[in-house]
Amino acid sequence: MNDGAVRTGGRVLDLFQGARLTPTQRRIAHSLVQHGASAAYLSAAEVAELAGVSQPSVTRFAMALGYAGYPALRRELRSLADVPASPPETGENETQRALRAESRHLERMADDLGDLGAVEQAAALLAGSRPLPVLGLRAAAPLAGYFGYFAAKVLPDVRVLDGGGTTLLDRLDQARAAGATALLAIVLPRYPREALDALREARELGMAVVAITDSAVSPAAESADVALPAPVGTQLVFDLHTGPMAMAMVLLQAVCDAAPEPVQRRLEEFEATAARRHIFEA
Structure with missing residues (x-):
């Protein structure tokens, strides 16, 4: 993932911190984190296929996080994906950017x-x-x-x-x-x-x-x-x-x-x- 995708994945992960998730729900969450910003534009059926679970499982997952359903969760994911990323460090090479990302981790x-x-x-x-x-x-x-x-x-x-x-x-x-x-x-x-x-x-x-x-x-x-x-x-x-x-x-x-x-x-x-x-x- 590029630096923007890593930041988006981190924001998505924040949604799940502290939630008590079933193994099936963990698979859904993991898929959303791994796909970062692109996951915010997937339908419930597409997320289900990505995670290898049923579509109702995606709905139950959203409700377990406190949302009315998957559309509400998707709106939240889209808002996170649209948050402007920090401006790139000017004049830095790929190695420097990678190490600065480690510092943020x-x-x-x-x-x-x-x-x-x-x-x-x-x-x-x-x-x-x-x-x-x-x-x-x-x-x-x-x-x-x-x-x-x-x-x-x-x-x-x-x-x-x-x-x-x-x-x-x-x-x-x-x-x-x-x-x-x-x-x-x-x-x-x-x-x-x-x-x-x-x-x-x-x-x-x-x-x-x-x-x-x-x-x-x-x-x-x-x-x-x-x-x-x-x-x-x-x-x-x-x-x-x-x-x-x-x-x-x-x-x-x-x-x-x-x-x-x-x-x-x-x-x-x-x-x-x-x-x-x-x-x-x-």
């Missing part, structure tokens, strides 16, 4: 984190899980490894699940058998099917699911007990994941805050071990 995340309730709820679930499996496939695999590397300094058994295939569900089974009560899943566009299947399997196994994903209406949010939205940058050839990486560290900070004494003890043990083994130069 982080500012928006900071505003949303004025209420830390969801982060603290997620941290409480993860802090009590022994072991703690951390799932991230394809584009999300490096972020799962990043979180897992630091989490292992403060938690006794962190298991990074960054490979798909037939063994992924086996590793979930093994984590559950070892006592895991929660799963952290980082699921980013284009939403690997294996990752979504793994979230559903974790729920079937009785594990709570915390998902870091790009929006509150992503497919991963459907299977999550707590979803932590962190937008991705879309202005370069490949996505920028500054937001999800920042959210991962915010969540880990909250995990540490949930159990400060054992965390401090493990950090001190790690530092002593690192000094004895001369792991770092400085």
